[in-house]
Amino acid sequence: MDEQKIPLWRDDRFIKLAVQVLLVVAVVVVIAILANNVSVNFRRLGLNFGFSFLNNPASFGIGDTAIPYSPTDAFGKALLVGLINTLRVIVVGIILATLLGIVVGVARLSENWLVRQIATVYVEIFRNTPLLLQLFLIYTAGFLQLPPIEQALQLPGSTILSNQGLYLIWPIGSLRTGLSLAVLIGGATLGIVLWQRRLRVMELEGASGNGYQKALIGIGIVSLLALLLGLEWRTPQFENGTVTGGLHLSAEFGALLFGLVLYTAAFIAEAVRAGIQSVSQGQWEASRALGLHSSLAMRLVVFPQALRVMIPPLTSEFLNLAKNSSLAAGIAYSDFFQIAFTINNQTGRVLEVVLLIMITYLTINLLISLGMNWFNQRVQLKER
Amino acid sequence: MRKWISLLFATVLTATVAVACASSNDTAAGGGGGTSTLDTVLSRGSLICGVNGQLPGFSFVNNEGEYSGMDADYCRAIAAALFDDPSKVEFRNLSAQERFTALAAGEIDVLIRNTTWTINRDTALGLEFGPTTFFDGQGMLVAKASGVTAISGLGGKSICVQSGTTTEQNLTDKFRKLNIPFTPVVFDDEDALYSAFAQGRCQAATSDRSQLTARRQSLPNPDNYLVLEEVISKEPLGPAVRNNDSKWADAVKWIVYSTFQAEELGIEQDNLTQFASSTDPEVKRLLGQEGTLGTDMGLPNDFAARVIKHVGNYGEIYQRNIGEPFALERGLNSLWTDGGLIYAPPFR
DSSP: OOOOOOOGGGOHHHHHHHHHHHHHHHHHHHHHHHHHHHHHHHHHTTOOOOSGGGGSBOOOOOSOOSSOOOTTSBHHHHHHHHHHHHHHHHHHHHHHHHHHHHHHHHHHTOSSHHHHHHHHHHHHHHHSSOHHHHHHIIIIIIGGGSOOGGGOEEETTTEEEETTEEEEOEEOOOHHHHHHHHHHHHHHHHHHHHHHHHHHIIIIIOOOOHHHHHHHHHHHHHHHHIIIIISOEEOOEEETTEEESSEEEEHHHHHHHHHHHHHHHHHHHHHHHHHHHHSOHHHHHHHHHTTOOHHHIIIIIIHHHHHHHHHHHHHHHHHHHHHHGGGGGGGTOOOHHHHHHHHHHHHOOHHHHHHHHHHHHHHHHHHHHHHHHHHHHHHSOOOO | OHHHHHHHHHHHHHHHHHHHHHHHHHHHHHHSSOOOHHHHHHHHTSEEEEEOSEETTTEEEOTTSOEESHHHHHHHHHHHHHHSOTTOEEEEEOOTTTHHHHHHTTSOSEEEEEEEOOHHHHHTTOEEEOOOSEEEOEEEEEEGGGTOOSGGGGTTOEEEEETTSHHHHHHHHHHHHHTOOOEEEEESOHHHHHHHHHTTSOSEEEEEHHHHHHHHHTSSOGGGEEEOSOOOOOEEEEEEEESSOHHHHHHHHHHHHHHHHHHHHTOOTTTHHHHHTOOOHHHHHHTTSSSOHHHHTTSOTTHHHHHHHHTOOHHHHHIIIIIHHHOOOOGGGSBGGGTSSBOOOOOO
16 A cells, blocks of 8 residues: 655644744744843943842832831842832732722612612722822822821821821830730631631530630630730820821822722722622522522622632732732832832843842732632532 | 654754844944944934923923923034924933933933933943033922921921932932931822922922922912022033943034033124124134034034024023023033033034
8 A cells, every 4th residue: 555645744743843843933033032132232331131239228218118128228128128018008909909899899789779879980980090090189189188297187096197197006016016916816826726616516516615615715815915915006106297106107008009999999899790690590589589688698699609700800800909009109109110110210220120020020910810719719619 | 753853953943043143243233333323313304302391491391382491402402403403303201210211222312301410320320421501409398387497407207209310319318417317208200299299298399409499489389488508419410322322422412512612602692693704713613614523523514503593502591491480590500711610621
């Protein structure tokens, strides 16, 4: 059987491989051209690539600092301060935006006409205007309209509010505070474990769980003591136009947080609404037939099922919030992006700084995705 | 299958080598002389000038919708020298953060954006500075009602400052030296900065004193604010271009110097025609009637005459943009013959 050989250009295996090879070559060529471009331009401008500049003193001040920082510290430390500022906004922002988004999303489907209309107007306004504009408005027309520091509002609990921000009572960072914090965290963890065990014992074995209850009360008392006496609370002191001590949340932080939460919550509300509407009507009817009140039906039957649909769009909203936090520079909040660009401006290390920014935001977002994917897998239907 | 894989590797390798060869050729061509920005600008027929755009007195859009100010006029002077037409300028507004990247990336030909000449910017940032057109110093703008009369009274206060500026660093240095604490509130945008200051977010705003003087007048109640007497730094402001392009750097440098020299010789926009018939060899050289000073550096020989005709000499530029609108005296910005620092090397 002398089968005629298939010519190379009609050989399916060859064509498939050739396409792949061509693609790889194209990618390699593009990357090589870019790299070459960069190195030629670096040489032309007499610059060289490296990250050692991060050890040089920063010599600029930062308004919002969650960790001790002085201008004599290195650029690297300044970046760390910025990173913590960014993470502060992202973490608190995601939590608050999720809560608000769920409330508004549920309100969008409320049986109450007024609640439904208010939720709709909120969602449409915040979803359809630029975030930067909202931030400017919230900052200049909102936070800056608070009384100036000279006439600061003195609220209960030693809280001081002015257009410089909010000063709160806060523990100082000492050894005693650290130990008490450890006690609090340990107590909470132990408490949760014991609580779950108590429920299981009560449900499965029909036991009273009295022993567990006593242990839980004991943990509660110890934790309360640690909270009140262990932590060295420091109240903010107001004295001729300046405030010392306590926790300072600046007006810029507040405005950015508010803006991000309001903006992102509008999107989350839509994801929540879509999720709830995707649950079949039969589920509602079945729960009513079982005698569940509509809020209970929502909480116990519909919402857990809606969650499965909601999580993927929710993940992208979290990622958007993280990236949008870089608009902070517009309203003078010292986030990672702003500090990185200040460093770029002082050192002229454009490529290094841009790389650092890309890597940082990529890492933050990959971590968020990772966490959300894990959560997604947990709540998905298990095929058995 | 193995044969296919080895084929793939061979192809990639060939491609890489080919690219490597090609790029080394590029380097030889591009790294050597290359084309000067001067040629690029001439062939394009217009100048792309990076300016502030928000700073009265230096570069801002006035009521007629035109860029005006000292920096804007120097952009026009360069266009006038090259094309005999001061309108051949494309202005690009740049924030303090954007400016150096925009220049390095070739987005603009020249940066005239009240930029302070510092050693770091001149060397590490890969810039080349032209002659200083305005000698400034950093000051503080405060509300009169605050009762603050000196920098030492600003301990523990919030101070508004623009990011990516020398003032941001000077501020930190000064307060560190005085050993008093302060909270910087760092804005990216100048308009946002002064609006926050006017609303009392900060007890002081800091910048170059000329900028504070100009900005004070556009605050809601200018009389409620004052610029402190203390000057905390040297801020020589001038044009900047990319490093390693001396042809273009020379052109910018000498166009600026020609405005200094014109004032020194008393040549103004109005009396230029009288000077055209002058027999003074110094005047004749500057106006390009004698010698080849202009053509030697690739400019029209009468470049200085064009600059004076369209924009005027240094004194006129200063009076028009800073002296009259803000009643700011020349001070350091007087000619060297009047005890100032404005001094052009000889035109010969």
